[in-house]
Amino acid sequence: MCGNIMSAPLPAIVPAACRATAAVIFLHGLGDTGHGWAEAMAGIRTPYVKYICPHAPIMPVTLNMKMAMPSWFDIISLNPDAEEDETGIKRAAESIKALIDQEVKNGIPSHRIVLGGFSQCKDLESRSRRNNIRLIGIGEGEEGNRPMEFVSNFLRDLLNLKEKPLLDRAHRSLQPKPRPAQPPRPFIIRVHFYHIREQILQTACQNGKLTYKGKPLSLPSILQLARPRKERSLVKCANT
Structure with missing residues (x-):
């Protein structure tokens, strides 16, 4: 569905000033990267919180004349009845779940991990919450x-x-x-x-x-x- 997809680089991370006991995972919107949001988080950070701003992979987006850009999944149309990129949404949701699981392994309790963002993030959040x-x-x-x-x-x-x-x-x-x-x-x-x-x-x-x-x-x-x-x-x- 999405054509050639370039793997995303490692997330931009704002480390906690002291031992991290909580984490925020923040997803950027279509065509953006995590770097700008990491800079914003650095300006408002709480000392014990680790901020993780992942980057979406670069892929052709059907809605934008198949131009390649950072996108969590393909967007076919803005029509509510349009086909959805089920495979891409599932792939992106699993990648976010992997970030959460990694922070749990690092010792941060799951109830102290916040997932945020905007634009395409709403679909991914719904997927991650549906279980x-x-x-x-x-x-x-x-x-x-x-x-x-x-x-x-x-x-x-x-x-x-x-x-x-x-x-x-x-x-x-x-x-x-x-x-x-x-x-x-x-x-x-x-x-x-x-x-x-x-x-x-x-x-x-x-x-x-x-x-x-x-x-x-x-x-x-x-x-x-x-x-x-x-x-x-x-x-x-x-x-x-």
């Missing part, structure tokens, strides 16, 4: 010190799955820890395989009302929560 679900209703501290293992086992047992789902990460939301009388923070869960994420949501929907220790549970997807409230009310199980 995410929330688990709402589990009491604070029930997960102990191994939240990902707890959540994987919990989903298997709650939904009677054949095996534990493979998770990339599972952690509480970044809200302040609630007081004893307040509702617990939800878990944000990234399921490794999209089809398993779909299976989890469909099974939860088929099971109807979910409870844990007498209290209600819910498993909405992140993208479903991002929809306007009226549109959310239209989201139904496939079998209803």
